[in-house]
Amino acid sequence: MNALTRFDVVAIGNAMVDVLANMDDEFLTKHNMPKGMMTLIDASSAETIYHNIAQKGVECSGGSAANTAVGIAALGGKPAFIGKVADDKLGEVFRKDITESGVYFTTPCLENEKPTARCMVIVSPDAQRTMNTYLGACSKLSRKDIDEDLIREAKIVYMEGYLWDRPEAKDALTYAVELARKHNRKVSLSLSDPFCVNRHRDSFLTLIKSGVDILFCNEDEIKALFSTTDPEEAFAKCEELCEIVVITRGADGAVAVCGKQRHEIPAEPINAVIDTTGAGDLFAAGFLTGFAKDKTVPECLQMGALAAAEIISHYGARPETSLSELIAKKVG
Secondary structure: OOOOOOEEEEEEOOOEEEEEEEOOHHHHHHOOOOOOOEEEOOHHHHHHHHHHHOOOOEEEEEOHHHHHHHHHHHOOOOEEEEOOOEOOHHHHHHHHHHHHOOOEEOOOOEOOOOOOEEEEEEEOOOOOEEEEEEOHHHHHOOHHHOOHHHHHOEEEEEEEHHHHHOHHHHHHHHHHHHHHHHOOOEEEEEOOOHHHHHHHHHHHHHHHHHHOOEEEEEHHHHHHHOOOOOHHHHHHHHOOOOOEEEEEOHHHOEEEEEOOEEEEEOOOOOOOOOOOOOHHHHHHHHHHHHHHOOOOHHHHHHHHHHHHHHHHOOOOOOOOOOHHHHHHHHOO
16 A cells, blocks of 8 residues: 555544443333444433433543544554534543544534534443434534545545435545545445444445445344345355455454455453443454554454454453554564
8 A cells, every 4th residue: 555645544433422331221121222232312312311321421532433543543553533523522522532542633623503422322231332322513524524635645544334324424425435536545434233234225335336445344234234144145245245344243253255265263362341332443443454554364353353352351442451562462
């Protein structure tokens, strides 16, 4: 890849503040939350849920692609981020946190409109996370926020599928893909969650086949994309989908389908799974950091697995140990 680039990855996604709380499954049932899924909620529901978890909650900056960008920085890579926050207190918290984490972030604030987005993450006793998201300001991301200079200066453009839910943001991603193609940059997409895939299956397939080089998904998401319950059937269909399809499989590790070639890796052993928030985001961070540094696909998978294992060993989607040292020791 072009050695003259300024960034390894520019990530485009929802900029939000996460509120994490440990709750039992009865709480999910009481509030009609589909376990393990992300549900979009309105301002009123956001206030109700926040009121119920505030005393037990921990606040930190988040958002899927933003988590990936922070992970890339922690791995020693050079990330940039495009996402929309409001000109408010939470917006300041997000901007300060992501910048201090080593991510280049200059997207202009949304003024005099919706507040900065927040995501209430309910962590169940089995470490599953259920997300309730109020999009607020991040729903206003549009084509004019896509900085062509950032796209041109990055080796890889990474996008989160959640953005496909809104016409303006969908248009912004389409434009980002056009710019990436114009400047001969790699394009990567995360499918985000099975419900998201079911909502946009046909347009996702069109986008992936025409404009995506590296696709990230879990087993449920790839089965949803191909409308099948058989993972092997889904894996086989990945062979003609795009250059690389990376499928995470939880405790069963991960698979990368590269045309007719398949690379598999077991999950990294850890003492206990504490919280799966951000596991997929950090797996993508590890893989993309390796890819930007011209590592082999098996090495990229290993880097992803190591980063994901660190994240699920504690609460929250921010690394608590030095990922760059961990990778240097295990991968080189």
